[in-house]
Amino acid sequence: MRDGGTSSTVRKRADARRNEQTLLDAAAAVFVARGVDAPVRAIAAAAGVGMGTIYRHFPTRADLVIGVYRHQIDALVSTAAHLLAESESPAAALAQWMDGFVDFLVTKHGLAGALRSEEASFDTLHAYFLDRLVPACASLLDAATAAGETRSDVDALTLMHAAGNLCIGVEGGGDAASDAHRMVGLLIAGMRLPAVG
Amino acid sequence: MRDGGTSSTVRKRADARRNEQTLLDAAAAVFVARGVDAPVRAIAAAAGVGMGTIYRHFPTRADLVIGVYRHQIDALVSTAAHLLAESESPAAALAQWMDGFVDFLVTKHGLAGALRSEEASFDTLHAYFLDRLVPACASLLDAATAAGETRSDVDALTLMHAAGNLCIGVEGGGDAASDAHRMVGLLIAGMRLPAVG
DNA sequence: TCACAAACGGAACATCGCTCCGTATAGTGA
């Protein structure tokens, strides 16, 4: 289990705990203003700390990104079960959940792109997303497949990759965002099997 | 019309013409080996020329990329008409053409990613792709829509963007390439309308 | 042959991610 920063295994110094929170807040603000790819220096400046401080708390920028969006990712994971229980069909639940995933990505400048970055430092981010979100997606996809609603030759990982890619370069809530939603919708529509009377 | 380098409006010096070709050849080789994002220095070194020479011939890296792939892009454009004439249906032609587009992107390390890059220097590349390929795609899509085979609420630009994005991060002919083909296939499947008796 | 425009090469500048180490300070036991 990853240490979320509030763990008590080793109590950190008070200034360290304060700085970690300051950094998360500053990073969140900078990510909104300048995107997830904002220079580390800019985040350090916004938080009023030095470069060394950032890298001690968050060894790579990916760790900082995870720290900022952890709660939202976890929330996305937890909606999967609710949707499955409440939707009229597993396929509908899957479609709704993917829509939520797209919403999340589309409102974070550059996050979808960072997920696909080949930079080694983003491996952690990639891994975190996959660890958390793929199982959630798989639970919905498996249910839809078991119900005979969708084809079974596309796995959750591939589907998530595709949906993530379709969000690359989209920012804000404009036409591009609506296009991303529609394209992911088409993708899922393409997976549906005709109901067998 | 963009000057392809062989125009005769102003005859360039012999060494300049030679270097332009040397650069294109070297760039093609480096792109294969290290991807479209290879450092400019690496291309200059491979061509045995200085940095200044690269930038005089190709003001941005995008221009170099265009120079290297121009022929293949043009070929892709010209297949659209053939496919439309020879396929059994416009929708089938569209699907085949998109497959060719995916093939092209998937065999060029990082090209799909560069197309989505927000770097200003890639604008030229973006524009060239759109200028050439979107009309070709539109001709097929329009035909399919007119035949009542596909829905009419997705335009060629959006479709190309989506297909391009689905190829990001894919390299070589492995599983990822096959996934890209399948995902684009699903997208187009999602656009199909049921035949009306 | 000669002069000059054209073209070349690569040093230099700006920006970025990340590391390193000297300095400052929070927490603790006397």
Added chain:
DNA sequence: TCACTATACGGAGCGATGTTCCGTTTGTGA
């Protein structure tokens, strides 16, 4: 209250990269 030490901080510095700039070299026409 006061040292003392582990902890944390700050920012200069390194290596890599895209791009510009300018002194030097070279093709070419007269």
